[in-house]
Each structure stands twice: as C-alpha cells, then as structure tokens.
Amino acid sequence: MPELADVAKTTRAWACYDCGKCTATCPIARVGGDYSPRRHVLATNLRDRKEIVSNGTLFSCLTCSLCDRRCPAEVGYTQLIQKLRELSHREGVEPDCPHGGALQSVMRMMATGGTQQNRMDWLSDDLKTEPKQGTLFYWTGCAMYYDAFFPDFQVTTLNGTRAAVRLLNKLGQTPVVSPDERCCGHDLLWNGDRQSFESLARHNVKLVADSGAETLVVSCAECLRTWKLDYQPFFEGKPPRIMHITEFLAEHVPELKFKTDGQRRVTFQDPCRLGRHLGIYDAPRQMLAAMPGVELAEMRRSGPAALCCAGGTWSNCDRFAKQLQVGRLREARATGAEVLATACPKCQVHFRCAMKDPNLGGEIEIELRDVAELVADALAE
Amino acid sequence: MPASTKRKPRGKRGAKKTRDTSTARAEARGSSWDPRIVVFACNWCSYAGADTAGVSRIQHQPHFRMIRVMCSGRIQPGFVLRAFEKGADGVLVSGCHFGDCHYVFGNERAVEQFEKTKNVVRLLGLEEGRLRLEWISAAEGVRFAEVINEFTDQVRQLGPSPLADKRVISSQSSVISKERAAEVVH
Numbered sequence: 025m026p027e028l029a030d031v032a033k034t035t036r037a038w039a040c041y042d043c044g045k046c047t048a049t050c051p052i053a054r055v056g057g058d059y060s061p062r063r064h065v066l067a068t069n070l071r072d073r074k075e076i077v078s079n080g081t082l083f084s085c086l087t088c089s090l091c092d093r094r095c096p097a098e099v100g101y102t103q104l105i106q107k108l109r110e111l112s113h114r115e116g117v118e119p120d121c122p123h124g125g126a127l128q129s130v131m132r133m134m135a136t137g138g139t140q141q142n143r144m145d146w147l148s149d150d151l152k153t154e155p156k157q158g159t160l161f162y163w164t165g166c167a168m169y170y171d172a173f174f175p176d177f178q179v180t181t182l183n184g185t186r187a188a189v190r191l192l193n194k195l196g197q198t199p200v201v202s203p204d205e206r207c208c209g210h211d212l213l214w215n216g217d218r219q220s221f222e223s224l225a226r227h228n229v230k231l232v233a234d235s236g237a238e239t240l241v242v243s244c245a246e247c248l249r250t251w252k253l254d255y256q257p258f259f260e261g262k263p264p265r266i267m268h269i270t271e272f273l274a275e276h277v278p279e280l281k282f283k284t285d286g287q288r289r290v291t292f293q294d295p296c297r298l299g300r301h302l303g304i305y306d307a308p309r310q311m312l313a314a315m316p317g318v319e320l321a322e323m324r325r326s327g328p329a330a331l332c333c334a335g336g337t338w339s340n341c342d343r344f345a346k347q348l349q350v351g352r353l354r355e356a357r358a359t360g361a362e363v364l365a366t367a368c369p370k371c372q373v374h375f376r377c378a379m380k381d382p383n384l385g386g387e388i389e390i391e392l393r394d395v396a397e398l399v400a401d402a403l404a405e
Numbered sequence: 406m407p408a409s410t411k412r413k414p415r416g417k418r419g420a421k422k423t424r425d426t427s428t429a430r431a432e433a434r435g436s437s438w439d440p441r442i443v444v445f446a447c448n449w450c451s452y453a454g455a456d457t458a459g460v461s462r463i464q465h466q467p468h469f470r471m472i473r474v475m476c477s478g479r480i481q482p483g484f485v486l487r488a489f490e491k492g493a494d495g496v497l498v499s500g501c502h503f504g505d506c507h508y509v510f511g512n513e514r515a516v517e518q519f520e521k522t523k524n525v526v527r528l529l530g531l532e533e534g535r536l537r538l539e540w541i542s543a544a545e546g547v548r549f550a551e552v553i554n555e556f557t558d559q560v561r562q563l564g565p566s567p568l569a570d571k572r573v574i575s576s577q578s579s580v581i582s583k584e585r586a587a588e589v590v591h
C-alpha cells in the first residue's frame with residue numbers, strides 16, 4: 025500500500041509509539057464516543073486499508089487538533105485524518121451529513137459553477153464596497169447560506185459580515201466584496217472530496233488575484249485556514265497578505281474611537297481553526313481588551329487548550345458532539361459572562377443549535393456574537 | 406415499475422447514451438431538448454394522484470421521474486438540492502392538501518422545508534421557476550396532469566439547468582439520462 029506509506033511519512037505517523045495520549049485527550053473519546061485516533065495511526069502504520077475505510081469512525085474526528093498538541097512524537101493526526109478521508113472518499117465512503125447532504129450539495133454546486141449567485145443581498149446601503157478591483161479584498165465566506173439554511177436557530181452570522189465591512193470602511197478602506205466568490209472548499213476537503221476542493225481553490229485564487237488586492241481579510245476561521253494553508257499550492261506569483269479580521273483590526277486599534285460607557289463581561293471561544301490550526305490567539309483578545317468597559321473572562325479551557333464547537337465539517341453531529349457543546353456552553357456560563365464572543369460563523373451555528381435543547385435551554389443560553397460585531401457596536405458615532 | 410424499465414427503447418429514444426456539453430446546448434436551442442424533472446410525491450395523495458392520471462389515461466408529458474416518500478414532510482432541502490446537484494432541470498415537490506395529510510401536519514413541515522430550500526436555491530442563482538410546490542389529492546388525476554404539463558413547459562422555457570450543462574453526463578452517472586427517464590416513466 026504505497027499510498028499509506030507516503031501518508032505515514034508526511035504526517036509522521038511512523039513515529040507513533042503507541043502511548044495513547046491522543047485517545048486520552050480526544051474530546052469525543054472522553055465523552056464516551058467509540059472513537060480512537062490511535063487506532064487510525066496504528067492502522068496507517070500497518071497499512072491496514074480495510075480497517076481505516078470500514079471501521080466507521082473516520083468521520084467522528086472533529087479535526088480540532090487537540091491531540092496534535094499533546095502527542096509526544098509530534099504525529100500530525102489532523103493532517104493524517106484529512107489524507108485518510110481522501111482515500112476513503114475515493115472508495116465511495118462519505119460522511120452521514122446531519123442535514124441530509126444539503127450543505128455538501130450546495131458546495132458541490134458551487135464547485136460545478138455556471139450560475140450567477142445572488143449572494144450580495146445582505147449589503148446595506150451604508151456599506152461601501154467594490155465589486156471587482158481594489159487593494160483590499162474582504163472574504164465573506166458562506167455566511168449568507170448559513171443564515172438562509174438555519175432560520176430555526178435564529179442564526180445571524182451575516183451580522184458579523186456587515187460589522188466587518190463597516191469597520192473596514194471606518195478605517196478608510198473600500199474593500200472588494202465579490203459576487204463571484206465561491207465556497208472555499210474547506211468542508212469538502214475535510215470530507216475527502218479533493219476534486220471539488222481543487223476546482224473551488226483554483227476559481228477563488230484566480231478571483232482574488234484578478235482583483236489586484238494585496239491584502240485579503242477573512243472573517244471565517246475555516247476560510248482563513250484554507251486560504252493560508254490549503255491554497256498554498258494554487259498561488260501563482262506573489263500571494264496576497266492573508267489576515268483574519270481581528271488581526272487587521274488589531275493593527276489599527278489606535279485609529280478606532282470607542283464609546284466609553286457600559287460595562288460588560290465577555291468570554292471568548294477560540295475557534296479550532298483560528299487557534300490550534302493557525303496559532304492566532306492574541307488578535308481577538310487584543311480587540312476585546314481595546315473596548316472600554318469590556319472585561320474578558322477566560323473559560324476553564326482556553327487558548328491552545330480550548331474545546332472546539334464540535335461541529336466540524338457537517339459530518340459529525342451526534343450525541344457526543346451535542347454533549348461537548350452543552351459542556352462548553354456551561355463553561356462559558358460559569359465565567360459569569362453575558363456574552364460569548366467567537367470568531368467563526370460555524371461556532372455560532374453549532375452553539376445556537378445546542379442552545380435549542382428544550383430541557384437545558386435556560387441553563388446554557390448565552391448571547392452569542394462575533395468579535396467584529398462587538399467592536400462595531402462599541403464604536404463612537 | 407420494474408416491468409416498464411425492461412421495455413426496449415423505441416425509435417430515437419435510447420439511441421444515444423451520453424450527452425456532452427455542446428450537444429446539451431444545441432439541444433436546448435432546438436426543439437428536441439426535453440427537460441429532466443424530478444417529482445417528489447407523498448404516498449397517500451400526490452403519488453396516488455399520479456396513479457389516477459395513469460389509470461384514467463390522461464395524457465401528460467413524460468419527462469419526469471417520480472420519487473415516492475411516505476409524506477411530503479420527509480422532503481428536506483438535501484433531497485431537492487441533491488437533485489439539482491446531479492443535474493435535474495426542475496424539481497417538483499408535492500403532497501396532500503392542507504388538512505388531508507395522512508400524518509396530520511407533515512405538509513406544514515414540508516412548507517417550512519420548502520421555504521428554506523427556495524432561499525438556498527435563490528442564493529445559488531438557479532431560476533425560481535425550476536422549483537415548485539403543489540398539493541395534489543388522490544382524486545385529482547386531471548390536476549396532476551395539468552401541473553406536470555405546465556411545469557414541464559415552464560422548465561422547457563428556462564432551458565437546461567446551468568449545472569446540468571456543465572456536467573458531462575455519462576451512462577454510468579447516477580444522473581438519469583432523459584432517455585432512461587422516459588423509459589421508466591412511459
């Protein structure tokens with residue numbers, strides 16, 4: 025099985041010494057899921073393709089990267105699972121999407137292309153943007169699709185998108201917001217569908233290159249990871265400077281004028297893509313600290329140890345994921361914060377879904393906002 | 406239905422097994438192009454309505470493939486979106502009239518699901534006319550035929566789905582070819 029040999033090499037799976045720390049760390053295993061990352065590492069080393077493809081737990085992993093940080097042998101488990109899923113996708117194994125594959129279909133249709141999307145309706149008149157050319161490109165991600173698809177959870181991820189554009193305008197920028205943007209392909213890649221991912225990657229890289237932008241500002245943590253790491257092989261010439269919205273704002277804090285009234289305690293959910301995947305922990309905290317009257321109360325597990333929202337790639341929503349979300353919301357409530365701030369629309373979708381629990385609703389409910397939204401609200405007129 | 410799938414294709418039908426981008430476009434311009442429509446129907450009303458149309462020999466256009474579900478409430482966005490992803494030119498969702506649903510309020514759920522689907526289809530940039538929701542009772546054979554004819558004409562006007570057009574549809578593909586659809590439905 026030469027392919028597995030390659031995978032073992034590039035992900036350092038060969039170095040595993042069977043200590044089991046990954047399984048002991050894994051949040052899914054800890055809440056009782058029948059899941060063991062170590063099993064996949066060992067199966068890779070044994071070149072046991074059958075075990076990998078058919079043991080049925082390949083899509084249980086949240087790809088949260090917590091195990092990567094704990095592994096003493098520096099095995100890249102998250103990278104390994106991505107490769108193993110690609111392999112099983114080729115054999116026709118797909119995740120059971122909790123939404124009947126609707127989101128996968130949407131993403132694949134964008135990969136096919138051929139239609140002109142109507143993705144710009146959220147742009148209100150007070151926001152200044154350019155459709156094609158400019159020095160700064162603002163990447164919206166699929167927030168409009170989430171809001172359209174999850175009305176029952178009152179998902180309002182577009183508020184973060186609008187806030188980001190408003191802040192960019194305040195800082196004297198007229199960002200390019202393109203109607204031709206397509207899904208970044210993050211979820212398809214993590215579902216193992218490399219072919220669709222690549223057609224999306226090529227389209228998007230070209231779109232941004234043609235805009236002439238030198239800076240690409242991204243709100244969604246997943247899009248950011250995809251742009252920074254997974255799109256690397258697709259760039260021709262000099263890639264733009266790719267930043268999270270909170271990084272861009274943190275660089276311009278002195279130019280922002282804030283209201284001075286109000287007192288609020290806020291806690292922050294580190295999205296796994298932003299934190300462990302990309303190492304961005306400070307920028308969002310800097311922005312929260314910059315607002316007068318905001319007190320940041322950290323959750324028990326934060327920064328590199330933060331628990332992910334357990335939503336992942338529309339492939340692993342089950343009772344274990346729900347249990348993790350409920351636990352995480354309880355942690356947020358335990359800080360005494362009124363607001364749970366996050367920096368990824370997916371965290372919002374999944375936490376809002378968990379809050380719908382009819383038995384626990386009151387115990388775990390908390391106001392959920394994007395960091396950009398809080399910053400935009402705190403601006404002095 | 407299995408008996409009719411075995412029926413030999415006649416005439417021009419079934420002569421060509423594959424359809425590529427250029428022929429799809431050419432066909433769209435000529436009159437020979439027929440849309441491929443997916444119809445979701447609930448077991449108790451609209452599917453039975455189709456049966457009524459059949460046994461009463463009410464003529465209607467045969468360019469659709471029917472997928473029966475127990476109740477229209479089962480038809481979630483994923484079903485419809487998958488049909489479009491796989492190249493359907495139009496999708497019709499149907500069920501019992503309000504108050505007639507075998508499961509009391511399944512069709513109210515269907516409306517909620519349909520609204521969500523419609524919003525996503527709009528975002529994707531597919532024409533609204535490619536998607537329709539209709540209530541058809543078991544007795545309404547005539548109405549079934551009318552709805553099918555009207556919807557087929559509407560989709561025909563719109564031409565091939567931009568998504569279908571881009572896919573190279575081979576005989577192995579899970580997308581049913583129009584010849585095959587015609588065979589099945591005939």
Ligand code: SF4
Nearest residue numbers: 050085086088089091
């Ligand atoms: S990435 Fe996260 S969910 Fe996946 S095995 Fe590691 S710790 Fe568990």
Ligand code: SF4
Nearest residue numbers: 040041043044046095
């Ligand atoms: S933590 Fe690392 S070395 Fe230990 S079992 Fe897991 S992959 Fe192997």
Ligand code: FES
Nearest residue numbers: 447476500501511
């Ligand atoms: S049974 Fe026909 S709509 Fe519910």
